[in-house]
Amino acid sequence: MTHKPSGFNSKLVHGAGAKDPMGSVITPIYQTSTFAFKSADHGAACFAGESDGYIYTRIGNPTIRDLEKTIALLENGYDGIGCSSGMGAINTVYMSYLGAGKHIVSHNAVYGPSRGIIENTFHRFGVESSYVDTTDLEQVKAAIKPNTALIYIESPANPTIGISDIPAICALAHQHKIPVCVDNTFCSPYLQKPLVLGADIVLHSLTKFLNGHADIVGGIIITKTETDYKKVRSMMVSLGCNMDPHQAFLTRRGLKTLAIRIDRAQENAIKVAEFLESHPKVDWIMYPGLVSHPQYELGKKMMSGPGSMISFGLKGGLEAGKKLMDNVELCVLAVSLGGIETLIQHPASMTHSKLSAVAKKEGGISDELVRLSVGIEEAEDIIGDLEQALAKI
Ligand SMILES: Cc1ncc(COP(=O)(O)O)c(C=O)c1O
Incomplete structure (x- = not known):
């Protein structure tokens, strides 16, 4: 060539x-x-x-x-x-x-x-x-x-x-x-x-x-x-x-489809993050694409886009988070991330459960933290699912 x-x-x-x-x-x-x-x-x-x-x-x-x-x-x-x-x-x-x-x-x-x-x-x-x-x-x-x-x-x-x-x-x-x-x-x-x-x-x-x-x-x-x-x-x-x-x-x-998948998931994640940030039941949200992220400027310098991983906490803490996870229908309640389907999970009781209480506290892995890996479905469907589950809290 x-x-x-x-x-x-x-x-x-x-x-x-x-x-x-x-x-x-x-x-x-x-x-x-x-x-x-x-x-x-x-x-x-x-x-x-x-x-x-x-x-x-x-x-x-x-x-x-x-x-x-x-x-x-x-x-x-x-x-x-x-x-x-x-x-x-x-x-x-x-x-x-x-x-x-x-x-x-x-x-x-x-x-x-x-x-x-x-x-x-x-x-x-x-x-x-x-x-x-x-x-x-x-x-x-x-x-x-x-x-x-x-x-x-x-x-x-x-x-x-x-x-x-x-x-x-x-x-x-x-x-x-x-x-x-x-x-x-x-x-x-x-x-x-x-x-x-x-x-x-x-x-x-x-x-x-x-x-x-x-x-x-x-x-x-x-x-x-x-x-x-x-x-x-x-x-x-x-x-x-x-x-x-x-x-x-x-x-x-x-x-082979990495860039196409990430572009699409990221487009969705930006919309999902904006929806969550403005939702009255959401206490806080961490997403590199939001100016509210503490390292927003640094992220923009190192990353060509904010990606599709979002963490957030609900008002009402762990109980509210559990309700959300039990009521989603399209988002799949599962660990792992980065796939074409939207996954939702609770790190403190799942991926990070083996860490000591001290390690969790030091790392900011609070009980109310819910992690979302946004997939490539239609953004309206992901948001619609989160909206109906949030309404049940
Ligand atoms: C950031 C990160 N690194 C490493 C791993 C471990 O990868 P694996 O499950 O393929 O062993 C994970 C798994 O969730 C992860 O999220």
Whole structure:
């Protein structure tokens, strides 16, 4: 190709340019655990890294490689590492950079299990942690210690939708030679590119926007450098949290419509957020597209759009929230996010329920917080459903 596609949709559709040897337009599912070598020498060369040939699916597989290279292209990264789930990706990063005597600084409102595994398990192995409000740079500065080995943030964070200043945190971290990893699940590379903003590693739960159809569980890590890529890939291979080829195939298919899906969901979310903000039963709302969001200006600088994730609290607290969730008809009461259908859930009793009361309080995961992942249905139908359910409170 003389003209290299530079448009985001062109990259989504054509990916990193994988060419199937049989001419298949779509990269097929290489449903195999192992690959035949052409000779003993070829096998030895594959293991020595002197040949590109595949060895074993835990180490690499053409269907998974197509997805990894495509997402690395979208994130402006060096290369990608597919994982069995978002948590598989997160733990692979933790295991790659942390160890006994090392310290992690992270957002006190990250996805519950991302914090839970550090406090419940990594602490047992001598890892130290500081969970602070990373939307406040001064708190990040104060938390850094001589043994800090990783700064791990989520922006916007799940479920508070707080926005952290990625370029400022990276500049600070790099003064101390600390790598920064950003969980970009809420934005996807369509709305935000953390590696371009200064981060060293970006990861996603593919289960969400990148696949977009609520029919797989997967994760991916993209690094900026070859050194980090090799370190993280070898950890993923040793941990054995590789992706499955069928998962990768479905994700590659879902990925093609990422921009179209996000544009549509975001258009709806703006209307839903405006409706909720003006509703007399809504106490507060956090949505990056509303000027009332405390980091509205920062969000506009880092993200090309506000996305489709909304958090809000109702007057009447948890009881009112429960009533709302029990009465919605079109919005589905379910965890997860980023699919084509609108989902509603209650983080304090669902996704973040395993966190201690202190961790929930520090992270602003209040009992009344309801999280909405706006889908691609007609905005009028989503609003109509919320309106009828709110009327029952
Ligand atoms: C922001 C964020 N990161 C990571 C994860 C974990 O992903 P998975 O469920 O694919 O393991 C989730 C899941 O909800 C999430 O919301």
